Amino acid sequence: MKNVIHRANSRGSTNFGWLNSKHTFSFGQYFDPERMNFGMLRVLNDDIVKGGAGFPPHPHSNMEIVSIPLSGALTHNDSTGMEKVINSGEVQIMSAGSGxxxxxxxxxxTDDVNFLQIWVIPKEDNIKPKYDQKFFRRAERKNTIQPVVSPGKDGGLWINQDAWFSLADLEAQKSIHYTINKEDNGVYVFVIDGEIIIEGETLSKRDAIGIQDITEIEVIARDNSKVLLIEVPMN
Incomplete structure (x- = not known):
């Protein structure tokens, strides 16, 4: 099947003043029937929130929600009594489950916070809601793949899906090979920063590519680059 390429400037957008958000997939006021999902990956929002602002209390159910602060920090509160601050360098996951x-x-x-908000459709519905967060050392993803979210015990935060999130910081001209963890999964590669070559395509900051029907991919950095790889079931 043909790879899907989503350029940064093709994303939908929402700007409420306090929130400036770019939507890779249909979300809120942005709707494109051709941009609903990549397999079980449903939402990838690139959010910038002004100082002192944020998302007031709102409900979710049966969705795996991952937040990755790129700069700044988030304050989290939820109905289970959890109160946390998530800093850049950390990853947060919330299994909304039964609600x-x-x-x-x-x-x-005063300062903006920029974070990626990512939703994955869960494997099992109505589980008990679960929250977790973890700090991941940047040095441990220099020119290599660092698992940050997974369904197994490889150091990543647990997710209710056969999905794997990985980060990699590549120096110019370096490359990595990513091997699919589960047969028939696809992988969505999002360029946080820099410029890479993958599957013969050149991708720049905030560009992305969805790849399936493969067992391994190579990512080559043209410049110093930061990459997020999201492996998900396709159906």
Whole structure:
């Protein structure tokens, strides 16, 4: 099947003043029937929230929600009584399961926070809601793949799906090989920063490519680059 390429400038957008968000897939006021999902990957939002602002309490159910702060920090509160601050360098996951209400606010009153908000359709519905977060050392993903979310025990945060999230920081001219963890899964590669070559395509900052029907991919950095790889079931 043909690879799917999503250029940064093709994303939908929402700007409420306090929130400036770019949507890779249909979300909120942005709707494109050709951009609903990549397999079980349903949402990938690139959010910038002004100091002192944020998302007030709102409910979710039966969705795996991953947040990755790129700069700044988030303050999290939810209906289970969880109160946490998530800093850049950390990854947060929330299994909404049978139902959870949460809020996410900028932890700073003055500086912006930029984070990726990612939703994955769960493997099992109506599980008990679950929350976790973890700090991941950047040095441990220099020119290599660092698992940050997975269904197994490889150091990543647990997710209710046969899905794997990995980060890699590549120096210019370096490359990595990523091997699919589960047969028939696809992998969605999102360029956080820099420029890479993958499957013969050149991708720049905030570009992405969805690849399936493969067992391994090579990512080559043209410049110093930061990459997020999201492996998900395709159906």
């Amino acid at each position: 959870i209400t949460h809020s996410e606010y900028n932890a700073s009153k």
